[in-house]
Amino acid sequence: MPDTRQTPIKVGIGTPLSRVDGVDKVTGQALYAAEYVVPGMLHGVIVSGRIAKGRIAVIDEAAARAVPGVAEVLTHRNRPHVAWRDSAHKDELSIPGDPFVALRDDRILFSGQPVALVLADSFEAARFAASLLDVTYEEEPHNVDFDLSLAEKTLPLWKRKSFHAPKSHGDADTAYAEADLRHEGEYRLATEHHNPMEMHASTVHWHGDGTITVYDKCQGAQGVRDFIASSFGFRSKDVRVVNAYVGGAFGSGLRPQYQVQLAVLAAKHLQRSVRVVMTRQQMFTHVHRPQAIYSIKLGAERTGKLTSMIHDATTSTSRFENNLEDVVTWGMINYACLNMRGEYTVAPRDTYTSSDMRAPGAATGMTLFEIAMDELAYKAKVDPLEFRLLNYSDEDAMNRQPFTSKALREAYREGAAAFGWQGRPIEPRQMRDGREMIGWGVATGIWDAQFSKTSARATLLADGRLEVASATADIGTGTYTVMTLVAADTLGIAPERITSRLGDSDLPTAPVEGGSWGAASTGAAVQLACRSVAERLLKAAAKVEGQPLAAASSIDDLVFADGRMALRADPGRSVAIIDAMQAAGLDRIEVEETAATGLRGLVSQARKSRKTHSAVFAEVRVDEELGQIRVTRIVSAIAAGRIINPKTSRSQILGGVVMGIGMALHEETLADLRLGRWMNHNYAEYHIPAHADIHDIEVIFVDEPDPEVTPLGVKGLGEIGIISVAGAIANAIFHATGQRHRSLPITLDKLVA
Amino acid sequence: MIRFDYARPADVAEALRDGADAQAAYLAGGTNLVDLLKENVARPTRVVDITRLPLSGIAEIEGGGLRLGALATNTRTAYDERVQADYPLLSSAILAGATAQLRNAATNGGNINQRTRCYYFYDVGTPCNKRSPGQGCAAIGGVTRIHAILGASHQCIATHPSDMAVGLAALEAQVRVAGPGGERVIPFGDYHRLPGDEPWRDTTLQPGELVTAIDLPPETFPTHYTYLKLRDRLSYAFALVSVAVALRLEAGRIAEARIALGGVAHKPWRRPEAEALLRGQEPARDLFGAAADALLSGAKGQGANDFKLPLARKAILRALEQAAAGTPQSQTDKRIA
């Protein structure tokens, strides 16, 4: 029977679909790295060092080894061979320097450094024995004080690939000196730790035939596979890395973390399976968002039109690697200004290397820059939103390139309307409700719309079930669901009949999940693979009696819906997918495709600027006496191209906003400068927002068709949500109280001081 | 975590025998002790699980007052009808603490015996006199955001983290204790101690002694009270400063006044002079300011916690206003009343 419905119901791109992995997650079916149980596995407990810098003098292992069940105490003295060249320990996202190699030698580079791994046949025995290990050190002077480290700030010769040096235009210094209005300020952001819910963990399954399977908490299974192969002397094909589920990462799993090094070292040494799980406290011993200081000078005409911007930022790094981020470029890209200059340096301290954390660089730089812009708006006596529109740039002002699209104006407009911005008093301290002062602030967010070469495989079975697969990861971002939706959209198959597979290094090649390129890139690869399946289906349909689709010369003449393919021009003529398969005698169609830049008229990444944008509006209420801050409303209007799944996309932005509230008010890792050690290293004392801190959050996606940016017109949403939220809040706090806070987080002490 | 013996006595006498060893630790809800075991801070040779003891009741005391069993949970206590009606300050103080999940597990005996949240105390990689007598106090001159401004010593500047205890101090509860030498009753003000030269001793409890109940006195403060807590986020954070106030007003004058501070000292902080200033007076902001100054006299910051001085003063003023007006702080609506 031909399907005669004119408008088939279709689930696809744009359908708000619940997470397809949701049920597995809430019923405990989804296994995380520390949950795989491998027969005969040993438990490894990491012993963290006490000092910030120096050498290990003596390790007294006697008591630890005497504990029944202890199999080994692994230290720098007895560890198996690891590659000695630094280059062997580089990974997909390595940055210039000497990567940290666990147990390499007796040198201590940062407080909390792993100095030993105690292995036993039970976790309890390993933990007890670990507590008995007695390590003595020869201490050397250290510095973890960011302010002191500024004396050594530099822009290193070797830069990471992702870094973009700021470009200067005109004569910013003269223009600043001659400006009608001038603003100068110094802005700061505290050190933050990523703190995903799931701790870093690795379970190594030693198969005994030279191959290993590693269940690892990471953002890129293939990157970790290649790293293990080159660091520990495996053949790449003998290593399989699985990260099917990841309990958040925020960038902390972009590069192989030291627990995977320890787990593989131990497995290799003992030729046994091993599991190593970090404690929450140990989550504070590695990557973190760098501490930052950002000096900004802005000059403007009396009207508020920018004439000069001078940026100078420094972020923290370690002594062994240089983590460079794009901090100062965002404001330069975003605002029209003829004279601009940017400086950026990093300052080394004796900590682990800082690293990418959700929207690295922009969450720091754009957020702080938007506080400076707000200050200038007040100087110009222009409404802060008007002020931003006045300085709006239709092109990328730093790179002097057109954008593939920029619907920021629409985001401002729709965000302002939803927020009710109109009628906002320009002066601070004008709105109150009882003893709470109310303030409204706005800020602009900007982030890269990135695309990264990705492969995917699609397998259609005779019964109409489809599997799509790629080695990408789902770090809670919704990749499983995006893959399902794109496949459903392309082939018109119901999501219940589609299985997405990811998080396995044996699957088709994909880059590490980060930078917000996942949906755009994996989505494009899945679409390509599904289109290839569709082409084969069209051929197969020729075998169906009566050839209902004879009029179609390509799949673009077809509509795929409800498990059928129909002629676009004459939907009455259609064939069920399973009938086509049967007619052609196919039991499966399997294709693998790669989406790469340069594909299907995609403009080269060099000629146009690809950015997502956001307009963030915040309302705060501040107790006039006690300084308690409540962020009662946030509206985040996002221009990010096409939205594949409005539901998980909204969740991405909500999560970003919550994290932005944390950046504004809570997150700060406190260092004891004498001990060179982070001190509030647990969830009780390192604060992120609790439910009570979160009130109304409204997310708006503005329409932004952009066929050029990526094959699906998708720009990505993983990071834009956090950027400048803290700026909007800081600006709202000024509007409420008349107090300008330039150092984040804005904690109670700063308000009552 | 180290290895230890485990005992699960059925009654108080057996518990006291099991707990007689100086290195024994009583385990109640475990929300604090288990963390400390995992961090190697608590290193008992024996853990005495007291959860089977018949101490979880809440009962009226003959002649007035309410007896809160040591093993009654914080949740049960906070929502007990008699507590809510007669001692709403206590209910509020409990509900200001931790989270619903923690309060469901936490017991009254465990709450008042919880240990400090000093970062250094929790980190065995740093020296701490409270954890290891004689090691020195790393907090002094270090990260002191959460430390004491009152009653600190050169040996220790830690604060007591309990909210409940601050409410109990204001209500002048009594702690009932059973020990090898029999039972005794400790006035709440004498239960916790200042660090002095023995910072490892949080309380005046003797080794082996067990808290069996907390007695609330007959005097109730049903209307003019408040528990105001200021912290680094709006819920689920320990107090930077908290204030418990209980007032009895008669004909527009303050007949009885209690003020206790949390988050500022090694114990809930009270000063008779401050309360005496209020008695017999009409509520007024100047008067409250004088009381605040008396309560805070001698306060001294450690650097990073200097902000607690102005914060505490403002919080005391506000709390007194709330109590006097009969508009206590809500623990669900975080807007400050």
Ligand SMILES: Cc1cc2nc3c(=O)[nH]c(=O)nc-3n(C[C@H](O)[C@H](O)[C@H](O)COP(=O)(O)OP(=O)(O)OC[C@H]3O[C@@H](n4cnc5c(N)ncnc54)[C@H](O)[C@@H]3O)c2cc1C
């Ligand atoms: C993340 C986090 C946040 C928290 N936030 C707050 C907060 O904001 N405000 C707040 O007030 N509290 C807070 N708490 C602390 C919580 O209230 C305490 O952990 C809890 O009250 C302890 O009770 P428990 O029954 O679990 O005690 P346990 O952990 O079992 O015991 C605690 C201590 O008391 C001793 N003990 C227990 N019972 C007795 C007894 N009957 N006699 C003698 N000694 C005894 C134990 O030996 C142990 O030393 C928080 C805790 C956590 C983990």
Ligand code: SF4
């Ligand atoms: S303040 Fe007290 S608990 Fe903290 S380190 Fe010093 S002695 Fe230890």
